[in-house]
Amino acid sequence: MRWTLKPKPESLKVEALKKALQVDNIVATLLLQRGIETYEAAKTFFRPSFSDLHDPYLMKDMDNAVARIEKAIKAGENIMVYGDYDVDGTTSVALMSSYLKTRIDSVATYIPDRYDEGYGVSYKGIDFADDNDFTLIIALDCGVKAIDKVAYAKEKGIDFIICDHHRPGDKIPDAVAVLDPKRDDCDYPFKELCGCGVGFKLITALAANQGQTAEDLVEYLDLVATAIGADIVPIVDENRALAYLGLQVINTNPRPGMKAIIAEVKKDILTITDVVFIIAPRINAAGRMKHGNHAVTLLTETDFNLAAEYAVDIDQFNTDRRETDKRITQEALVQIEExxxxxxxxxxxxxxxxxxxxxxxxxxxxxxxxxxxxxxxxxxxxxxxxxxxxxxxxxxxxxxxxxxxxxxxxxxxxxxxxxxxxxxxxxxxxxxxxxxxxxxxxxxxxTPELKIDLEIELGEINDKLMRILKQFAPFGPGNMSPTFMSQNLKDTGWGKCVGEDDKHIRLTVTQSFNDKIVCIGFGLGDKIDIIKTKRPFSAAYSIDENHWNGNVSLQLKLKDIKA
Missing domain, CATH: 3.10.310.30 (Diaminopimelate Epimerase; Chain A, domain 1)
Structure with a gap:
């Protein structure tokens, strides 16, 4: 890895922010590196709220989309909610169909078959809509390039509303509305929403017609937060607020399907990292191994007992997926070498x-x-x-x-x-x-780059710092978990390889005689020789909590070490 130390902010700015927030050097520096320079900006960062969300009508075509859906609801038209088979697509379909069913009964969902139809809007899906008298298709997480498909639907008297976040081509489909913040002619102030995020903006605009606000739609935010984490969009601006508020829903009052997944993995409090590595792979596994419909069925189920049964199936799909990708990865590595x-x-x-x-x-x-x-x-x-x-x-x-x-x-x-x-x-x-x-x-x-926020001394690591660092969450692109480095570290003599095939290392390091802290380095077993030389070394790491037998202690999660 090549280590890159981020530039230090101007010392005058660090001092000003320290004074305004009553924090130490480390916290002020980390905030400035994230573009947070004032008390008000810090307040928004640490306490995301519904007031951070932008007006949905700032998005190009939003008024057209709302007018067409309201017309369909009033006339009792059949509405098809269409979405991709991955996490962003299936959560989008669950969100939109759940909301519309609070207003009209004649709503159905459609997820294309990954193998038979492939990605995005399909002719087969449009034919299904035509055969079953659907006159409006709302496509989520796909469609911005479906020019021919939208034209085909139009010939059959079917209107399209597209909610996408992918980069458009040279032409925009001739749909009733194309909601995509990445459109060149869209002035929406935040360009990095995921597909489910665009869907949430649409239901927010529809709810406004009913005298409601985004706060009245809080029950849908567990889906939005899951899509944000899974789709690896920047967790800044509006995405930060949606992820933060959505995680609160996941941890306090998730929908039955989400609750059933969490029950399968037996974890009390979930972070965005848990969403990415625990919830998202299970939802994704349905579309990978069987059909994305299974994920939508789970996420829209209102009976917990039924949802629990579906979650068992989803968990099995995920187990099958893990075994399959492990085998194929090995075959691919052999092919490369041969x-x-x-x-x-x-x-x-x-x-x-x-x-x-x-x-x-x-x-x-x-x-x-x-x-x-x-x-x-x-x-x-x-x-x-x-x-x-x-x-x-x-x-x-x-x-x-x-x-x-x-x-x-x-x-x-x-x-x-x-x-x-x-x-x-x-x-x-x-x-x-x-x-x-x-x-x-x-x-x-x-060569992989390891971006380091700041060099610090071990003596500066304490419980107060950890409490503040936890409030920097949710982490993700644009706001990664802070990475620190320290130099002149020594192993106290107990460093060893641990885990299957000695893949990991565990050691206790000191920088001076007073500072000792336990470190764990996953996948760093091959670095044991650097430690065993007894010479000083440098480490790049994040600060973590170790929970063991009811006790909580600080530890360093090593990302790399160098002689």
């Missing part, structure tokens, strides 16, 4: 038998080993489909755009995308992808 492809600027692997539902996870796992832009292909109908993942700082979406001559279809974000191509174009695409990355990537991006 083909001597460890040295390039990219990782591109293909096996027509690999499970399409886990190739995105496998791509992420391969980055953990080789750390470079990665594509994992499998067979999908008569085409090859891939999930793309990138390294920090490199835009894989733009790279795919540069390779579009070989691609049938693609979409996504800077760091994650999906594509399909014809099998006969695979080798040409692979060569072009390698060539474009080689020409455009800064070579230093091929």
């Amino acid at each position: 083909n001597n492809e460890q040295e390039g600027f990219t990782t591109v692997v293909c096996n027509e038998t690999w499970h399409k539902g886990v190739i995105g996870i496998v791509a992420s796992r391969l980055i953990e080993t080789y750390y470079r832009p990665t594509l994992v292909f499998t067979k999908s109908g008569d085409k090859l489909a891939a999930s793309a993942r990138s390294v920090k700082g490199f835009d894989v979406y733009n790279t795919l755009e540069a390779c579009s001559e070989h691609i049938e279809q693609f979409g996504g974000h800077k760091y994650a995308a999906g594509l399909t191509l014809l099998p006969e174009n695979y080798e040409a695409f692979k060569a072009k992808f390698e060539s474009v990355v080689k020409e455009t990537i800064d070579p230093k991006l091929l």
Whole structure:
């Protein structure tokens, strides 16, 4: 890893904020690094509230969307709520359909089959709507590029409202409304909502017509917070408030389906990290291993006993998913070694038998080993489909755009995308992808970067600091958990490898004779020799709490150590 120490804020600003907030140097510096310079800004940061949310009508086409839905409700039209099969899509569908059913009975949900229909709006979904007399489709977390599909629906007398957050193409679909803060002609003040977040803005605007505010919709925020965590959008501005308020719902009064998932994992208080690693994979597993409908059914169920039964199924899907992605990752690593492809600027692997539902996870796992832009292909109908993942700082979406001559279809974000191509174009695409990355990537991006907020002394770590750091949560892109570094550390002599295959290290470090603190380093077992030399070393870490036998103590969660 290459360690990068963030620039220190101006000392005058640090002193001013220290005085205004009555905090120490460390806290003032961390806040300034996050753009928080005043008492009022700090108050907003530490106490997110509904007042931090923007007016939904600032979003382009919101008035059109509300007018069309109100017309459908008044006329008793059949409304289809359509969404993608991942966490953001299924939570969006659960949110929108649950809300609409409080106003009208004739609402149905539709999640495309990952294998039969693929990502986004499908002709099959539109045909289903036509066959069953749906006259309005509300598409969530997809649709901003579905120009042909929306035109096809229009021919059949079906209107579309699109709630998306992906980057639009050159043209916008001819829908009744296209709600997407990333539209060039949209002046909405916050561009980084997830799909479920855009859906929440729509129901907020609909509720305003009924004399309600966002506070009256608090019951939907467990879904929004889950989507924010799972979709890895920046947890700043409006997303911070929605995640913060949503976590309160998750921990105090979650919907029966969410409660049933939490009961399966037996954890009292959940953080956004728990949402990302415990709740989200289970919801995702339905669409990966079986069908996204299972997730929507769980998240919209109002009877806890039924929800508990569905949660058992979802948990099994997740177990199957874990076993499958572990096996495929091993096969992919073997393929890379057998083909001597460890040295390039990219990782591109293909096996027509690999499970399409886990190739995105496998791509992420391969980055953990080789750390470079990665594509994992499998067979999908008569085409090859891939999930793309990138390294920090490199835009894989733009790279795919540069390779579009070989691609049938693609979409996504800077760091994650999906594509399909014809099998006969695979080798040409692979060569072009390698060539474009080689020409455009800064070579230093091929070494993982560890951003360090601040260098501190062990003696500055105490319970008061930990109490304040916990209030920096929820953490995520744009507000990562603070990473510190300390130099001239020594092991007190008890450092050792622990865990399966000695993968981890546990030690007690000291910087002076008075300061001792326990450290745990997951995945750092190969660094044991640095400790055993008895020479001083540097460590990068976050400050953590260790709960054991009813006792709570501070510990350092090591991210890296260097001689």
